[in-house]
Amino acid sequence: MTNIVVLVKQVPDTYSERKLAETDHTLDRESADAVLDEINERAVEEALKIKEAGEGEVTVLCVGPDRATDAIRKALSMGADKAIHVSDEALHGSDILATAKVIAAAIGKVEGVDLVIAGNESSDGGAGAVPALLAELLGMPQLTYAHHVSVEGSAIKVDRETADEGITHLEANLPAVVSVTEKINEPRYPSFKGIMAAKKKPVETLTVADLGLDAGEVGLDNAWSTVSEAAPKPPRTAGEKVEDDGDGGTKIAEYLVGQKLI
């Protein structure tokens, strides 16, 4: 039986306009529709596939405000078995170090964890570092940027793919931390039956104190990094027009080379 914890995060929908709060430059979570981050859907899907291939239990773990229950419910309606929701005002504005600490403490609440699966980075205020930090804190091997995962007995094998370096084949003993890329799989849609089942699944809500952490270790005031300034993206410029005098293809290729895109 594989006991899997999947990290999930509620993020502003990429289909809506996203902005930072004017006061403290943290993400303005109220201004946009909030959804389960798509990369987390893939992480949940991968966990469900491992569970369905053998035996297992999938716990989703979410650190986020009260409304993040919507994202948790989505993961449960896809088929996860239960959830832990760490929700505390004190967490507002936490940096990646504090976030990883909180997640590690919450994972400590789950007995006999074999595998932690996360998305490689979130689509909102993301640094792409939490899975690695978490592995360090938990003392587990980290297998990041996975686009293929297989669990064989007490070992895990991962194909790791980054932009420049080709594919690396990684193998580790469980328990381990895996982060997945968007190439890993196509997440399933929940079904209406899954939606109905989700409301009966247990969700444990914890505060920072419940995790045995001090509020002074987390939050914006204790963050090692802050956003000092933010400006909206400048409006798109008109672009460059290429006249095709029979050599349009060459000109486009030259332009792309100039931009180091090819």
Added chain:
Amino acid sequence: MPAERLLPSTEAEDLLALTREIARDELAPRADEYEQAERFPREQFRLLGKSGLLGLPYAERWGGGDVPYEVYLQVLEEIASAWMSVGVGLSVHTMSCFALAFYGTDEQRDRWLPDLLGGDLLGAYALSETHAGSDAAALSTRAVRDGDEYVVNGTKAWITHGGKADFYTTMVRTSPAGSKGISCLLVAADTPGLSAATPERKMGMTASTTSQMIFSDARVPTDRLLGEEGAGLRIALDSLASGRLGIAACAVGLAQAALDEAVRYATERTQFGKSIIDFQGVEFLLADMAAAVESSRATYLEAARRKDRGLPFARQASIAKLVATDSAMKVTTDAVQVLGGAGYTKDFPVERYMREAKVPQIFEGTNQIQRMVIAKELRNA
């Protein structure tokens, strides 16, 4: 702007969120291509089935979702907004399950209903004939008992999903006695002697197949009779009262799609140095379109809530169908007007919406028949 909805529960909100996700990612991006190619979206119906959306308003005991009409219809509206042919197809499928769900015996329901509601099968509803449209009681497809089978001969017309469906809820004549001589059969698609004619060449909803179904000595087991012999017309009209709410919801979805497209275009398009939405001539047109969409939605929801409470709703369903489909015709026509010459081309979807809006004024009871239903209640009040 997306439709703002008041939903009765968290599950309903999650269901609508799922529907919008499927509509946005799986339906809307393919609609135009399939409509132009006249390609039937069978795999999309399978996805709806897998997601539990093909049996929403029916009892959980037989695999349905047990959701109220108030919620089911809003799911339907969102799907029709992304792709009218799929929305109407879902409505027709749901209506075709009605006879078995409400007039079948427990034995019949245990045997067939889970498959009908479970998502793999797609249904069709066969009432009309070429000479029996609005005057459905004039139908003449004959079913003659031969042992434990009916031998069926005749041609049913205007069958949505004709030749594509897995079962046909079919009204047949079992005795010559006018409206009392009609019976309802649940006919499997692979029934020997049943075949589909060449599909109709339609003005719109071209991805949805419509054809005649030909019964030529088709042998249907008598245990597939739903309700009593002679109860067929009542079953048919009962199915249609609920089906009309589905069509009203689809029409609202279509009109919403046209409104959204018109607002988007009017905001981006500039003339005389400003967005055309800032001209009163255009903004009033858009405001009237929004008023038509939202009042139509309120009308079908009111009828649905009556149905959900077990109150009579036939008049309200007819009013909703009449108002919503006439509104959709006007809104889609005005959307073409807002887009001007662009709206008349196939580069934008509004000309398709306008073509698709025509048939809801005709099917599941023409809007003239709806007026007769409404007036009859006024007369008898």
